[in-house]
Amino acid sequence: MNTPHLECPVPLSYRTEITVGHGGGGKLTQELIDTIFRPAFANDALESQHDGAVMPFAKKRMAFTTDSHVVSPLFFPGGDIGSLAVNGTINDLLMCGARPLWMSAGFILEEGLSLETLDKIVKSMAKTAKESGASIVTGDTKVVERGKGDSLYVTTAGIGIIEHNHIIGPYSINEGDVIIVNGDIGRHGMAIMASREGLEFESTIESDCASLLKPVEALLNSGITIHCMRDLTRGGLATTLVELAKTSKCLFTLNEASIPVTDLVRGACEILGFEPMYVANEGRFACIVPEKDADKALAILNEVAPELCPAVIGKVGPKDRGVVYLTSIIGTERVLDRLSGEQLPRIC
Amino acid sequence: MNTPHLECPVPLSYRTEITVGHGGGGKLTQELIDTIFRPAFANDALESQHDGAVMPFAKKRMAFTTDSHVVSPLFFPGGDIGSLAVNGTINDLLMCGARPLWMSAGFILEEGLSLETLDKIVKSMAKTAKESGASIVTGDTKVVERGKGDSLYVTTAGIGIIEHNHIIGPYSINEGDVIIVNGDIGRHGMAIMASREGLEFESTIESDCASLLKPVEALLNSGITIHCMRDLTRGGLATTLVELAKTSKCLFTLNEASIPVTDLVRGACEILGFEPMYVANEGRFACIVPEKDADKALAILNEVAPELCPAVIGKVGPKDRGVVYLTSIIGTERVLDRLSGEQLPRIC
Numbered sequence: 001m002n003t004p005h006l007e008c009p010v011p012l013s014y015r016t017e018i019t020v021g022h023g024g025g026g027k028l029t030q031e032l033i034d035t036i037f038r039p040a041f042a043n044d045a046l047e048s049q050h051d052g053a054v055m056p057f058a059k060k061r062m063a064f065t066t067d068s069h070v071v072s073p074l075f076f077p078g079g080d081i082g083s084l085a086v087n088g089t090i091n092d093l094l095m096c097g098a099r100p101l102w103m104s105a106g107f108i109l110e111e112g113l114s115l116e117t118l119d120k121i122v123k124s125m126a127k128t129a130k131e132s133g134a135s136i137v138t139g140d141t142k143v144v145e146r147g148k149g150d151s152l153y154v155t156t157a158g159i160g161i162i163e164h165n166h167i168i169g170p171y172s173i174n175e176g177d178v179i180i181v182n183g184d185i186g187r188h189g190m191a192i193m194a195s196r197e198g199l200e201f202e203s204t205i206e207s208d209c210a211s212l213l214k215p216v217e218a219l220l221n222s223g224i225t226i227h228c229m230r231d232l233t234r235g236g237l238a239t240t241l242v243e244l245a246k247t248s249k250c251l252f253t254l255n256e257a258s259i260p261v262t263d264l265v266r267g268a269c270e271i272l273g274f275e276p277m278y279v280a281n282e283g284r285f286a287c288i289v290p291e292k293d294a295d296k297a298l299a300i301l302n303e304v305a306p307e308l309c310p311a312v313i314g315k316v317g318p319k320d321r322g323v324v325y326l327t328s329i330i331g332t333e334r335v336l337d338r339l340s341g342e343q344l345p346r347i348c
Numbered sequence: 349m350n351t352p353h354l355e356c357p358v359p360l361s362y363r364t365e366i367t368v369g370h371g372g373g374g375k376l377t378q379e380l381i382d383t384i385f386r387p388a389f390a391n392d393a394l395e396s397q398h399d400g401a402v403m404p405f406a407k408k409r410m411a412f413t414t415d416s417h418v419v420s421p422l423f424f425p426g427g428d429i430g431s432l433a434v435n436g437t438i439n440d441l442l443m444c445g446a447r448p449l450w451m452s453a454g455f456i457l458e459e460g461l462s463l464e465t466l467d468k469i470v471k472s473m474a475k476t477a478k479e480s481g482a483s484i485v486t487g488d489t490k491v492v493e494r495g496k497g498d499s500l501y502v503t504t505a506g507i508g509i510i511e512h513n514h515i516i517g518p519y520s521i522n523e524g525d526v527i528i529v530n531g532d533i534g535r536h537g538m539a540i541m542a543s544r545e546g547l548e549f550e551s552t553i554e555s556d557c558a559s560l561l562k563p564v565e566a567l568l569n570s571g572i573t574i575h576c577m578r579d580l581t582r583g584g585l586a587t588t589l590v591e592l593a594k595t596s597k598c599l600f601t602l603n604e605a606s607i608p609v610t611d612l613v614r615g616a617c618e619i620l621g622f623e624p625m626y627v628a629n630e631g632r633f634a635c636i637v638p639e640k641d642a643d644k645a646l647a648i649l650n651e652v653a654p655e656l657c658p659a660v661i662g663k664v665g666p667k668d669r670g671v672v673y674l675t676s677i678i679g680t681e682r683v684l685d686r687l688s689g690e691q692l693p694r695i696c
Contacts, residue, residue, distance in 0.1 A: 018461040023491025032489060036467050040474040041453075041484040066452035066505055070490045104414035105389075106503035108456065113366040119384050126388040136389040140503075141380060142418045143371025144694065150496040155454035155488075157414055157505030346492065 025234025026339030078207030082124030098160025183308025189279035210283030373582025374687030426555030430472030446508025531656025537627035558631030
């Protein structure tokens with residue numbers, strides 16, 4: 001139950017209904033996108049397979065993205081559904097290299113939700129948006145009957161402006177690039193898991209839920225070349241990198257020993273049978289840059305938040321089938337796959 | 349139960365939880381916005397109290413809007429949740445005088461939803477967007493467990509570009525303006541009601557769910573002055589006009605005899621105890637123009653879709669407390685109020 005399902009899933013063509021795994025952000029989600037959404041909505045922006053859409057507007061470009069949030073519980077150590085919903089959309093814009101400007105919020109409330117809870121969440125959204133310089137400019141509220149929802153779901157959309165000339169996205173990834181993460185992984189998923197199950201460890205695991213505005217701005221302003229940025233949300237580091245490898249058709253090689261994980265998260269993962277690489281994050285991203293710029297990028301991330309332990313974790317090899325190899329701590333090699341179903345339902 | 353609740357509701361400050369009425373688009377929804385959302389998200393775009401936000405971008409302006417959709421049933425005569433979600437957002441952009449360009453879609457799927465149903469809805473969304481020249485460029489999917497949703501909810505957001513210099517919105521409404529509707533009212537709400545309750549009338553009532561692209565483009569390109577446009581969705585014609593009167597602080601006078609309602613809808617409303625003016629529409633809007641342009645505006649609407657029976661239904665009087673007076677068919681006068689609670693839950 002708790003280990004990632006990496007075996008080949010039943011192909012979507014043999015399925016007839018939605019399973020919880022279709023929301024996991026892994027292989028099943030990708031199948032759903034590939035077989036149902038992408039063919040129907042076909043357009044260039046969708047084909048870029050990035051976290052958001054980048055569209056030309058007058059002489060500039062803008063980014064546009066959306067995320068629905070169904071996290072349970074609504075409040076957890078390190079955040080709540082409000083801060084998560086705002087940071088999730090802000091981070092997707094930042095991953096497109098865009099400065100977040102405007103946001104929308106669509107609420108689906110369940111009859112009986114306490115107004116105090118709603119107020120707390122709305123205030124958390126406002127505070128979180130302000131911290132990243134974004135405004136929530138439009139919204140909508142619907143209410144469903146008791147038993148047709150779960151307290152509160154919120155869908156945010158965001159618009160950002162792209163003010164530089166970097167072409168950031170999976171298609172810019174090249175042989176010789178270096179893969180860097182901005183900090184230790186696995187916190188958000190384990191914080192939700194512990195909070196949901198009422199588990200206690202030596203100390204509380206706090207979600208890493210945070211805006212990536214500062215590290216991304218620092219990287220964009222540094223003059224280095226950035227090929228790709230991607231946040232490590234549902235499906236975790238492993239699923240994200242497998243997706244990027246597949247889209248860029250490049251071979252990625254990772255060194256497990258260099259991937260930062262705190263002892264607390266590693267311990268919790270071991271007890272519960274999770275692999276940190278597949279656990280969701282909400283304030284971590286992979287940044288892929290040419291080798292010549294790797295030291296500078298790492299130095300910038302270290303300057304912004306040294307306590308997160310940013311690290312170079314791997315390299316991009318030649319174009320091939322787009323596979324990720326992991327060299328384990330004991331020196332063995334294996335091919336990483338996407339998470340197939342759902343490791344932790346309703347993680348975000 | 350079925351008649352609109354127009355009596356004074358318990359003020360929000362005395363309530364502690366969400367009721368179905370908070371999703372009705374009437375007085376309770378407005379209270380929720382005024383006491384919880386607007387204070388938290390305070391910014392100029394929100395303060396304009398329009399259907400979407402209008403933001404400057406380079407030398408042009410753009411509009412941004414969102415709507416969550418929870419309509420039940422998913423399929424109904426004249427449309428489905430997919431066409432409704434796309435037209436809802438497109439129409440909100442059009443009401444800002446914007447040409448719809450880009451859309452996002454955030455799905456919240458319930459475990460067990462059939463893939464065939466999802467596919468049908470997604471295809472309906474794609475077709476509907478294409479018909480109005482919009483592209484769905486980014487999206488997200490979450491899955492919730494059985495019993496934590498109701499098959500499928502979808503939140504769409506949209507971006508449109510404003511290419512003219514009209515200042516369209518409630519603050520542009522002035523004494524002497526004329527109020528026009530583009531067609532007969534009450535179809536959507538009665539179609540949902542009949543379909544939900546399995547009611548049969550002489551013929552099927554079809555929802556008016558449709559894009560307002562054609563009439564709005566024709567009005568914008570005609571050279572007339574447009575002061576305000578607003579679609580007559582949740583809460584119907586009456587609630588919409590009360591909101592516009594309150595925001596503009598003008599006196600509106602309506603002539604009930606001139607409000608177009610089909611015999612079929614009128615009959616169904618009488619049987620079920622609804623007032624057509626409070627029933628939701630999904631393809632109707634009020635257009636408020638200076639008196640000198642009223643004939644031309646009506647002629648344009650008649651040219652685009654004469655079968656809908658567009659009509660001048662009232663006038664804007666002097667600035668006062670922002671009240672709507674209705675002269676009934678038998679000549680009596682009454683003040684209209686917003687719908688207070690929910691007339692038909694999950695109408696859109």
